[in-house]
Amino acid sequence: xxxxxxxxxxxxxxxxxxxxxxxxxxxxxxxxxxxxxxxxxxxxxxxxxxxxxxxxxxxxxxxxxxxxxxxxxxxxxxxxxxxxxxxxxxxxxxxxxxxxxxxxxxxxxxxxxxxxxxxxxxxxxxxxxxxxxxxxxxxxxxxxxxxxxxxxxxxxxxxxxxxxxxxxxxxxxxxxxxxxxxxxxxxxxxxxxxxxxxxxxxxxxxxxxxxxxxxxxxxxxxxxxxxxxxxxxxxxxxxxxxxxxxxxxxxxxxxxxxxxxxxxxxxxxxxxxxxxxxxxxxxxxxxxxxxxxxxxxxxxxxxxxxxxxxxxxxxxxxxxxxxxxxxxxxxxxxxxxxxxxxxxxxxxxxxxxxxxxxxxxxxxxxxxxxxxxxxxxxxxxxxxxxxxxxxxxxxxxxxxxxxxxxxxxxxxxxxxxxxxxxxxxxxxxxxxxxxxxxxxxxxxxxxxxxxxxxxxxxxxxxxxxxxxxxxxxxxxxxxxxxxxxxxxxxxxxxxxxxxxxxxxxxxxxx
Amino acid sequence: xxxxxxxxxxxxxxxxxxxxxxxxxxxxxxxxxxxxxxxxxxxxxxxxxxxxxxxxxxxxxxxxxxxxxxxxxxxxxxxxxxxxxxxxxxxxxxxxxxxxxxxxxxxxxxxxxxxxxxxxxxxxxxxxxxxxxxxxxxxxxxxxxxxxxxxxxxxxxxxxxxxxxxxxxxxxxxxxxxxxxxxxxxxxxxxxxxxxxxxxxxxxxxxxxxxxxxxxxxxxxxxxxxxxxxxxxxxxxxxxxxxxxxxxxxxxxxxxxxxxxxxxxxxxxxxxxxxxxxxxxxxxxxxxxxxxxxxxxxxxxxxxxxxxxxxxxxxxxxxxxxxxxxxxxxxxxxxxxxxxxxxxxxxx
Numbered sequence: 089x090x091x092x093x094x095x096x097x098x099x100x101x102x103x104x105x106x107x108x109x110x111x112x113x114x115x116x117x118x119x120x121x122x123x124x125x126x127x128x129x130x131x132x133x134x135x136x137x138x139x140x141x142x143x144x145x146x147x148x149x150x151x152x153x154x155x156x157x158x159x160x161x162x163x164x165x166x167x168x169x170x171x172x173x174x175x176x177x178x179x180x181x182x183x184x185x186x187x188x189x190x191x192x193x194x195x196x197x198x199x200x201x202x203x204x205x206x207x208x209x210x211x212x213x214x215x216x217x218x219x220x221x222x223x224x225x226x227x228x229x230x231x232x233x234x235x236x237x238x239x240x241x242x243x244x245x246x247x248x249x250x251x252x253x254x255x256x257x258x259x260x261x262x263x264x265x266x267x268x269x270x271x272x273x274x275x276x277x278x279x280x281x282x283x284x285x286x287x288x289x290x291x292x293x294x295x296x297x298x299x300x301x302x303x304x305x306x307x308x309x310x311x312x313x314x315x316x317x318x319x320x321x322x323x324x325x326x327x328x329x330x331x332x333x334x335x336x337x338x339x340x341x342x343x344x345x346x347x348x349x350x351x352x353x354x355x356x357x358x359x360x361x362x363x364x365x366x367x368x369x370x371x372x373x374x375x376x377x378x379x380x381x382x383x384x385x386x387x388x389x390x391x392x393x394x395x396x397x398x399x400x401x402x403x404x405x406x407x408x409x410x411x412x413x414x415x416x417x418x419x420x421x422x423x424x425x426x427x428x429x430x431x432x433x434x435x436x437x438x439x440x441x442x443x444x445x446x447x448x449x450x451x452x453x454x455x456x457x458x459x460x461x462x463x464x465x466x467x468x469x470x471x472x473x474x475x476x477x478x479x480x481x482x483x484x485x486x487x488x489x490x491x492x493x494x495x496x497x498x499x500x501x502x503x504x505x506x507x508x509x510x511x512x513x514x515x516x517x518x519x520x521x522x523x524x525x526x527x528x529x530x531x532x533x534x535x536x537x538x539x540x541x542x543x544x545x546x547x548x549x550x551x552x553x554x555x556x557x558x559x560x561x562x563x564x565x566x567x568x569x570x571x572x573x574x575x576x577x578x579x580x581x582x583x584x585x586x587x588x589x590x591x592x593x594x595x596x597x598x
Numbered sequence: 599x600x601x602x603x604x605x606x607x608x609x610x611x612x613x614x615x616x617x618x619x620x621x622x623x624x625x626x627x628x629x630x631x632x633x634x635x636x637x638x639x640x641x642x643x644x645x646x647x648x649x650x651x652x653x654x655x656x657x658x659x660x661x662x663x664x665x666x667x668x669x670x671x672x673x674x675x676x677x678x679x680x681x682x683x684x685x686x687x688x689x690x691x692x693x694x695x696x697x698x699x700x701x702x703x704x705x706x707x708x709x710x711x712x713x714x715x716x717x718x719x720x721x722x723x724x725x726x727x728x729x730x731x732x733x734x735x736x737x738x739x740x741x742x743x744x745x746x747x748x749x750x751x752x753x754x755x756x757x758x759x760x761x762x763x764x765x766x767x768x769x770x771x772x773x774x775x776x777x778x779x780x781x782x783x784x785x786x787x788x789x790x791x792x793x794x795x796x797x798x799x800x801x802x803x804x805x806x807x808x809x810x811x812x813x814x815x816x817x818x819x820x821x822x823x824x825x826x827x828x829x830x831x832x833x834x835x836x837x838x839x840x841x842x843x844x845x846x847x848x849x850x851x852x853x854x855x856x857x858x859x860x861x862x863x864x865x866x867x868x869x870x871x872x873x874x875x876x877x878x879x880x881x882x883x884x885x886x887x888x889x890x891x892x893x894x895x896x897x898x899x900x901x902x903x904x905x906x907x908x909x910x911x912x913x914x915x916x917x918x919x920x921x922x923x924x925x926x927x928x929x930x931x932x933x934x935x936x937x938x939x940x941x942x943x944x945x946x
Contacts, residue, residue, distance in 0.1 A: 458874050
């Protein structure tokens with residue numbers, strides 16, 4: 089048995105997962121229109137390679153990666169490019185962002201593609217390239233380009249590859265049903281990752297509230313050396329840093345990467361995407377999304393094309409708009425509320441949560457902090473949330489950084505336990521944003537200062553040079569005058585008279 | 599209905615400040631029952647009068663500060679202050695004594711500092727100390743417990759409070775007082791001489807302390823606070839007592855059990871030291887905070903001028919709480935030991 093470690097803090101909110109796992113994964117089908125945001129991942133947005141009116145096939149690349157930390161996008165089904173313009177997307181800001189809009193034709197006509205039978209014969213870099221070309225970004229939530237995560241510096245040795253099937257956030261069951269129904273693909277995807285990374289051990293970590301998923305993973309991993317490990321349910325076990333501590337007992341250094349301690353973490357959904365990319369040659373064009381909450385009649389999981397509008401799924405699940413007070417993309421702890429019901433599903437959309445008011449009530453006005461310390465006991469990063477709250481209120485940014493504000497993973501455990509209902513995470517987000525903005529401003533003013541100083545130096549140099557030339561000319565003139573007055577050399581006036589006389593004589597003689 | 603736009607987390611746990619405060623109030627009930635049984639209705643009248651005054655002063659303060667009344671009154675913090683002060687004051691205290699105390703607690707110790715959550719000192723303890731220094735006579739007039747004298751009835755209790763001139767109460771030195779004043783006896787003799795002593799400590803006092811201990815354990819079970827501060831305080835008080843107790847003479851300060859079950863020890867440990875607003879916050883900090891309070895309580899009880907010391911000890915440590923917090927900041931995830939980013943404590 090593998091030793092299981094624990095992490096500081098954590099909470100046990102009601103899980104509310106049973107509602108959406110009663111039925112198997114359902115194919116959502118093809119909506120009339122797909123809206124593909126150009127930025128569905130961390131890094132530079134992709135840039136379109138198609139134009140309006142162009143016909144595209146399913147799986148055809150419609151936008152290419154721009155730079156190293158970027159990924160391409162592919163058409164989720166066949167159709168025509170309807171528009172390339174700004175649309176409202178699922179982002180906390182509610183601002184529109186550039187999207188490619190596809191009018192689907194319903195044929196679902198694939199572009200020619202082919203999978204590999206024998207991936208082990210390929211160079212590792214070639215496999216990583218294929219993963220990049222398939223447009224795969226972390227499916228757990230952050231959406232970091234998978235190929236970048238896999239491009240490890242050669243001097244770093246990875247000891248542990250972790251496949252994250254924790255899914256600790258309440259309500260969400262997308263990974264759970266994936267583990268139940270597609271365990272074989274997860275294991276195959278993990279084998280590909282293992283081949284690329286060559287770790288000493290490969291572990292699939294799952295919380296013990298998913299016995300069905302664990303059983304099917306164990307069956308699928310039977311003849312491999314992949315270890316399926318279960319551990320006690322506690323939020324936020326699925327946070328990358330927390331999961332690493334649970335499975336290895338080691339902590340990722342602050343500001344560092346898991347690879348610094350020899351660990352790479354990938355989500356189970358990402359493993360399936362890699363399986364599809366390598367074995368079937370299919371890019372990432374669909375995902376599993378949970379639709380749940382009391383404002384939908386039949387909560388369930390959908391296999392949905394990226395770019396599908398949320399309301400298309402909501403309708404299929406029996407959405408009751410009048411009972412729904414807010415629409416959340418993601419879970420109740422870390423998800424964000426969307427401004428409209430028609431924003432598109434993206435690569436990181438693991439859940440649409442449509443709660444009723446009684447289910448997730450509107451938060452009451454915050455009461456005063458009574459320094460009870462429940463937040464510090466719940467914090468999985470061992471921070472002092474209430475101290476940070478005071479500093480945020482007072483805009484004491486230096487103290488905030490001293491208290492390791494940037495180690496906050498925004499899991500929401502502190503706000504969840506706060507008896508005074510203080511929206512603590514909101515304070516930290518805002519403080520982080522302001523500190524980052526201040527750093528950028530600082531950098532900018534640093535640059536302007538350097539530019540200004542360089543210009544001043546250049547002008548000064550020019551002035552000095554001019555001064556030097558002038559001094560030299562002056563000196564030369566003085567020397568000439570001195571020579572003349574001392575009788576040395578010819579007298580300039582006499583010389584001029586001589587020249588005039590000679591000229592006159594020449595005129596007369598002609 | 600437009601879709602609401604708020605940031606995560608969207609879910610919230612079951613705990614609320616009002617519920618915390620109500621739990622604290624509920625946990626004082628066994629102690630109040632025992633006090634009433636042994637000392638009569640004086641404590642109850644104290645608490646009721648204090649509660650009325652506290653709500654009135656709180657309303658005035660909120661009104662002056664232009665805060666919504668209902669919202670703030672519903673946090674029940676004023677009632678907790680009133681209850682704790684009502685318990686701490688001697689039974690059959692006159693109305694004006696309680697009024698001065700509550701006025702000081704709510705108006706000055708609480709609202710002048712910014713209200714709930716902003717007060718650096720425990721309001722009930724500030725009031726207690728102010729009264730003890732200003733009105734020592736009234737503050738040390740403890741009624742004799744059942745078994746050591748006549749208990750006044752309810753009417754007498756009301757009279758004692760509201761027409762103190764007509765009330766002719768009997769008072770008796772408390773066990774802590776007696777121990778302080780007698781330095782040349784054997785404990786056994788002291789026990790024989792004075793009717794105020796019970797099985798382990800003061801008659802009545804010991805059961806009141808056990809009742810407050812029970813209330814405190816229930817609050818621990820309800821996770822209203824952590825065990826760190828109260829346990830550290832009781833252990834350090836016990837340690838001090840066992841260090842200086844010689845086993846029998848009244849000059850040596852009393853046994854650990856005597857100190858645990860005397861005066862306001864358990865009330866202090868579970869209802870005052872645990873006040874989150876004025877105590878240290880980190881768990882390690884709470885250990886330090888509690889332990890120092892325990893040591894101070896013993897020092898003041900045995901060598902100080904006052905027989906009991908919870909209020910002084912708590913106020914002194916209230917001063918030190920931010921300092922303790924500064925030096926007990928926990929190691930955050932991904933930071934090595936001692937790798938706090940904090941530079942102002944470092945030798946440059």
